[in-house]
Amino acid sequence: MIRISCAGAGALLLDAAHGAFNDSVQERIWAVARRMAAQPEILQAVPGVNNLLIVFDAVQYDPATLEHSLRAVWEDTLVDASPAREIVLPVTYGGTFGEDIPVVARFAGLTEEEVIAAHVSGEYRVAAIGAMPGFAYLTGLDPRLAIPRRASPRVSVEQGAVSIGGGQAGVMPCTSPTGWHILGKTEEILFDAHRAEPCLFRLGDRVKFRRVG
Amino acid sequence: MIEVLTGSPLNTIQDLGRPRTMTLGVSRGGAMDSAALKLGNLLLGNDIDAAGIEVVFFPFKVRFHADQAFAVTGARGVARLDDEPLPPDWAAKARAGQILTLHAPANGARSYVTFAGGLDVPVVLGSRSTDMKGGFGGYQGRALEAGTRLAAFPSDAKDMPSSGYGLAHPCDLPENVAEVRCLPAAEFDAFTDDSQALFFEQLWTVTRTANRLGYRLESETPLSLRSPLELLSHGIVPGTIQVPSAGMPIVQMADANTCGGYPKIANVIEPDLRLLAQTQTGRQIRFIRVELDEAVAAVRADAIRMHELGLALQSARATLLAR
Numbered sequence: 001m002i003r004i005s006c007a008g009a010g011a012l013l014l015d016a017a018h019g020a021f022n023d024s025v026q027e028r029i030w031a032v033a034r035r036m037a038a039q040p041e042i043l044q045a046v047p048g049v050n051n052l053l054i055v056f057d058a059v060q061y062d063p064a065t066l067e068h069s070l071r072a073v074w075e076d077t078l079v080d081a082s083p084a085r086e087i088v089l090p091v092t093y094g095g096t097f098g099e100d101i102p103v104v105a106r107f108a109g110l111t112e113e114e115v116i117a118a119h120v121s122g123e124y125r126v127a128a129i130g131a132m133p134g135f136a137y138l139t140g141l142d143p144r145l146a147i148p149r150r151a152s153p154r155v156s157v158e159q160g161a162v163s164i165g166g167g168q169a170g171v172m173p174c175t176s177p178t179g180w181h182i183l184g185k186t187e188e189i190l191f192d193a194h195r196a197e198p199c200l201f202r203l204g205d206r207v208k209f210r211r212v213g
Numbered sequence: 214m215i216e217v218l219t220g221s222p223l224n225t226i227q228d229l230g231r232p233r234t235m236t237l238g239v240s241r242g243g244a245m246d247s248a249a250l251k252l253g254n255l256l257l258g259n260d261i262d263a264a265g266i267e268v269v270f271f272p273f274k275v276r277f278h279a280d281q282a283f284a285v286t287g288a289r290g291v292a293r294l295d296d297e298p299l300p301p302d303w304a305a306k307a308r309a310g311q312i313l314t315l316h317a318p319a320n321g322a323r324s325y326v327t328f329a330g331g332l333d334v335p336v337v338l339g340s341r342s343t344d345m346k347g348g349f350g351g352y353q354g355r356a357l358e359a360g361t362r363l364a365a366f367p368s369d370a371k372d373m374p375s376s377g378y379g380l381a382h383p384c385d386l387p388e389n390v391a392e393v394r395c396l397p398a399a400e401f402d403a404f405t406d407d408s409q410a411l412f413f414e415q416l417w418t419v420t421r422t423a424n425r426l427g428y429r430l431e432s433e434t435p436l437s438l439r440s441p442l443e444l445l446s447h448g449i450v451p452g453t454i455q456v457p458s459a460g461m462p463i464v465q466m467a468d469a470n471t472c473g474g475y476p477k478i479a480n481v482i483e484p485d486l487r488l489l490a491q492t493q494t495g496r497q498i499r500f501i502r503v504e505l506d507e508a509v510a511a512v513r514a515d516a517i518r519m520h521e522l523g524l525a526l527q528s529a530r531a532t533l534l535a536r
Binding site for chain 2: 003005006007008009010011013015017021043044045046047048049050051052053055058059062063064128129130131132133134135137166173174176191193194198199
């Protein structure tokens, strides 16, 4: 059912994926992550997309014991529906920040306006946070827009770029390389190391985009 | 007060990094050769995780504007305080006006300059390390430019033996081929039998793109999977060895992204990350397979060695001061 592997001496990766992304598996991942993070021997419990990485100090704690504990917590955890917040991000589509809309339109067999309509009408969920500071993997993308990543990533994409890739949606929290396709831009600040809560998004948040241009 | 005289986009302030920020998408960061930073701090009687300067670009020069005890550890190159050469893994006391120069190392790739008291820069998300991707931590979230002035916290260790002191037997650095121990990772069995064997048999060359994010490696024969594999994004730690479809591995290092999606063949064990950090571009490495119990034993032996070194240096310093 689940697979647990070592990621060095001080980390374990629990993989619960079976093919495509599964919503209820993800809710269980969040719940298990919360329970594991509360254990004193766990330094961090990091939800991925249908998987969970736990990190600990192998000087003090035995990986075999923690694997046992992780498996037990997984078996014992039911999905708890914690209340989700709703976040709406204003987006300007097209132009300089939407240079990939024509490519996506050709891929999907849609007009450029239909691509924008499909993206803006989506109801998304923050499945995981990671890769770069404040980046959220948003599930719920219209499957017609599930274009593979670019064959070679762009060297630099600006902060605020609204992007899609690998069947997921996202927003660039900082200027960085990415292989995702760019549809538009938002002015919202997704990450600020000096804020009390650095990330705009929390796991499980429901996210919508609102077209402002 | 210390003034950096040589700027470089590669030289940054680092401590031991951020152990609890992956859920924010923030890398662990910290000194690539954490053992060398710890040693530099122990030589000065600092807390083991005090912030120092990671030097990757040479020559590197700093001017001391006040008397200041400091240490130079890590890569093995010529270091001079004014004209006076310093032995490797050594702590000394600079007088106001003196200049410390680090030349390109013959062996190793990263030197650490630590200061009694540790560098006084703000703690951001639990660490003083520079996060270049996020543009925070260290000195204003960026690398050290010429003219940057830094202060160290006050410290008792300022009354260090004026002759300086250090390790009689400096730390080992990889020579010729670095032997790096690793554990098979989640997708190890998804690689062909030939690729599994080749991974450990071939020598891998560190390419020019190697940096704090990752080390791209090259060898004669690329590695291949039994069949194509699509993975959902998952958390990855420094030491994770990913193999993109071209078949040449990338070892994730301190500033690596916290999530990735490429198949993982192995993980470098934590104490051996420093060997990679100290392997120069163009040099070669060999991966040595270990099992989990050996990896755990190595992590623990490393922690004990560092603890004992701290005690030995403390007593050596007291003996020298009593003379």
